[in-house]
Amino acid sequence: MGDLSHAHHVVIVGAGFGGLEVAHRLAGAPVRITIVDQRNHHLFQPLLYQVATASLATSEIAWPIRHLVRRRKEVTTLLAVVTGIDSGNAKLLLADGGMVAYDTLVLATGARHAYFGHDEWEPYAPGLKTLEDATAIRRRILLSFERAECETDAECRAALLTFVIVGGGPTGVELAGTIAELANENLVGEFRRIDTREARIILIEAGPRILPSFAEDLSAYAHSALKRLGVEIELGRPVRECTDNGVVFGDRKLSTKVILWAAGVQASSAADWLGVPADHVNRIKVEPDLSAPGHPEIFVIGDTATIDAWHGKPVPGIAPAAKQQGRHVATTIKIRLRGCISPRPFRYRHSGSLATIGKRSAIIDFGWIRLRGWVAWWIWGFAHIYFLIGVRNRLAVALSWLWIYVSGDRSARLITQGEQPPKQE
């Protein structure tokens, strides 16, 4: 390629699955690309719960963005925080006062966990979206066992050994399953004053069943698989309060020191930047070609967008959907550069839904076939290792899992940052 300094400038905000896919699919196109992210790393979010439960190290599921695109000389990576968009002048505004001019803008800024108007619950019920979230949750879980070992009051000890997960979607199920294994397998025999098997792991779901996005028989299988792991499941009662001392759901109250939030997400501020309408969780209702309403030069993909492009149903908020959207946007950009401007509607093709329950069981719904149990777990494992980006990380994660599987030893059981000493409570 020749000099691209005056080429069409594609600016991608957010280097998640969607944003990176746009960059990858634009390889060879006559464009220059700037990736802007407030983090220096791409995060393999589907495995984040394994960092939170001490199975994987942070560096096994995250890679520096600029390292991933190092061979693409036309791609510039900026670590910067976006504060707004001046769409009239086609400029992205940054927190440091800088601006980035764009010809085409792609917003792939994702979502955060949300508390349905109860942001005051966040300190007591952290969610899981970033590496910091994961290490904070890991610290909270491990510290609770440590404090229980020092605690002499039986009631306080019971509260310290009660782990509540709010939300029965895939993340909640995965957290509950792995915490149960931590307590009932990995930690057994390492404490002298408590028996970690006495820990209660309680999964609270407001709806009538866990994993509502799956077929009912798979959901029922996951339910019984979780119960076999020792997880208590509470259905049909929404959480009404989270405090330092426990959780209130429906008419019931549980004393606990660890509440984990896996109940809902809220899209990023992209809708506010553009001043376009958004749905109840702040997702932009995009046009059929994934552009923002009234802004054909701005595309919105992934968890920040909503579109009924799955046989008339909304596209799910999962990595493969974000990647398909990224691919579609890259193709649209390339076609436009050739002079064709008729919009190409996006169609989502669902390849399957997966959820894992601990380290021996999973459920998979491919549509044409439904799998469950250890076969599903191995397919899940291979699929995830396959999709991990770095060659080395594939190997590292495979080794980590193999090790945990064979030895029952979780290597990343580190309490770091924040409150170190166990307080008598």
Added chain:
Amino acid sequence: MGDLSHAHHVVIVGAGFGGLEVAHRLAGAPVRITIVDQRNHHLFQPLLYQVATASLATSEIAWPIRHLVRRRKEVTTLLAVVTGIDSGNAKLLLADGGMVAYDTLVLATGARHAYFGHDEWEPYAPGLKTLEDATAIRRRILLSFERAECETDAECRAALLTFVIVGGGPTGVELAGTIAELANENLVGEFRRIDTREARIILIEAGPRILPSFAEDLSAYAHSALKRLGVEIELGRPVRECTDNGVVFGDRKLSTKVILWAAGVQASSAADWLGVPADHVNRIKVEPDLSAPGHPEIFVIGDTATIDAWHGKPVPGIAPAAKQQGRHVATTIKIRLRGCISPRPFRYRHSGSLATIGKRSAIIDFGWIRLRGWVAWWIWGFAHIYFLIGVRNRLAVALSWLWIYVSGDRSARLITQGEQPPKQE
């Protein structure tokens, strides 16, 4: 072993190399043991600089203490902060208000980095003693490159690309060498607006040569090896000031945003807890048998103690010395339990000094032979992998190093925690 609940109670404060060695060497003795540490993990400090420079993940050099002693049913591990010692009543006082009664107490509480009366420098010149220190330094180094990429002012960019390491001991040399490799090898080609090879890495040592504890020829070799890596070495000028904008040493001033402190340590508060005399860095001058003056039932080992037991010279503050002291204390305790109370003087046997300069060169002084270059590096590498505690970690670190060596790819280049956005400065 039978019921040990009334057995002689050995309380070990600090699960570093010394403290853990006491516990390991007391295996089979008719004692019960309590290990108290304010961290949940044992840290392999000699490799901490590799976490700080993004080569290793935190979980590759740290292990949960209770996991290391899980098979020793007579050993209890407590995550707690010690605030004092009631030696009259033989009780250890904890921050949570609790107390632990002991028959024999072992203080192996280590040291922190110190600023010679200039604690106000700490925010600008962090030291390297804990996992948090290492991830904080990693963040600072990586963030400085990221900010330089966004910076338009040439002078500010130059300051962002200037890395100063204060202290020419092994840690300072190791940090300088690996940062030089990061800038000149690993990061090359990943930035678009800066050339990371333009980074200056400057090692400041107040004395006349780096690595003063080594023989002069090895020190000279390390000096030229560092210069070959691109490190500038400034000798003979002590640091007079560290600020947000730079460092003043002797009559010179350097503009920099990253100062790393490897210049001095200060022992823990053990001397204050006991009310016994301490030297200028707060180390307790222990009796020949490693007991605290006036307290035959209290032993002090590792970086918290000082003793002239190396042919009349002070024992060095390195891991093998702490382990030898731990072994000596364990043997003394076992002999005392058999009724013999005559004190056994500790003698230090030096097996060698090692320091590494980047990933291709090291120096080793065994006393009877001196080695340098790549042979020394491989011996250093094998020695460190051999002494890593967990089987899996040995494998993981070996693989990490092999990968970095072969591919030039550093896997742990993550900016986490703290200030995320790059500020325009």
